[in-house]
Amino acid sequence: MTETARADDAGPITSGVVPGLGTVLAGITMVAMLVPVRRGVDDPVVWAGTILAAAAVLAFLVRRHGGIERTIAGPIAAGSSITVVLLTGYALNQGTTAPVSVPALSSTIPIVFVAFVTAGLTASVGVADYLGIGVGGLKRRTQQVVVLTAVGFVGLFAPYLTTPVVALPVLPFLDSFSEIQRTLLNQVVGQVGMALGTVLVVGAFLKLTDRDLSFIDLRRPTLRDLAWIVGGIVVLFGVLYAISLSMQATGVESADHATTQSAQNAPEMLLVLIPLAILVIGPFEELLYRNVIQKTLYETFSRAGAVVVASVIFAAVHVMAYDTAGLGAVIASLGTIFGLSIVLGVIYERTDNLVMPALVHGIYNAVVFTNLYFLVG
Known part of the structure; x- marks a missing residue:
């Protein structure tokens, strides 16, 4: 296929489902990044990741409500999220994990790693939105x-x-x-x-x-x-x-x-x-x-x-x-x-x-x- 959307993707583009999904994923990333911030982690990398995750949320929200075109919102969300992937990867490498207890599993989850994963998914949705891929196309690719x-x-x-x-x-x-x-x-x-x-x-x-x-x-x-x-x-x-x-x-x-x-x-x-x-x-x-x-x-x-x-x-x-x-x-x-x-x-x-x-x-x-x-x- 080419970089543009397939014809069978065109219908759902205007539904707002794809930017809505991006909003949710970027929101999860932002919340995950806020955990070490609230715990007093004074690391510019973590702060930058939080701000960029918020930028992705804002881009998807404005796009979903018709404030900007997908050709603008998509690159902003994708670029911000890719940078978050790099920043969270660096934070994890330097030992910033912000573990969160999960009583049901009797273990902990490194919440910064959660942000790493969801930021990667957010970047994918941003690219999909930029290319005009609708929910059907996104589902098929997933x-x-x-x-x-x-x-x-x-x-x-x-x-x-x-x-x-x-x-x-x-x-x-x-x-x-x-x-x-x-x-x-x-x-x-x-x-x-x-x-x-x-x-x-x-x-x-x-x-x-x-x-x-x-x-x-x-x-x-x-x-x-x-x-x-x-x-x-x-x-x-x-x-x-x-x-x-x-x-x-x-x-x-x-x-x-x-x-x-x-x-x-x-x-x-x-x-x-x-x-x-x-x-x-x-x-x-x-x-x-x-x-x-x-x-x-x-x-x-x-x-x-x-x-x-x-x-x-x-x-x-x-x-x-x-x-x-x-x-x-x-x-x-x-x-x-x-x-x-x-x-x-x-x-x-x-x-x-x-x-x-x-x-x-x-x-x-x-x-x-x-x-x-x-x-x-």
């Missing part, structure tokens, strides 16, 4: 995002079922292997299990959605495609460097990937992961998250929107891999993954060839693993 997010997480957990199957043939011989050999074998089995699980999930998705293998975008790279690979790798590391510099400048701490922690105890595993990054990790992750999820999103989102939404899903499924530190550090790491995923998504969107992002992703991971090996080896 349903698709929920389904494809579920597909992404099924792809994440599928290896827990397939890896034991892959391991069965080698189990009788484990006692004859040394500890290092078992470590290397575990990596091979784990990655083969991941590949098998991904293939099963993709196959099931194609079957359930009445698609065939022609949906998979595989073709031999041309010279132009090779330029995309080289350029993509350079841009990917450039984005990583820029994000790292900004984090250092602002004092943001990130979480280590679980592989990094494992490699400190057994650096030899990286010698196996380096080739597997190119042969397995890159191709099969891109198969699921770019060729299946991002391409399916083209049906209801603009291509640019599909790249962003697919990147959000891709970052979200990495939460377990980075669950090695506090909430704020995990969010910072997922933010990095989101930025890198945008690059991969653009490469796939521009080339319509799975080989391109698969190679860029795989080579990037291989370089990272190589560097890590020399650091901890």
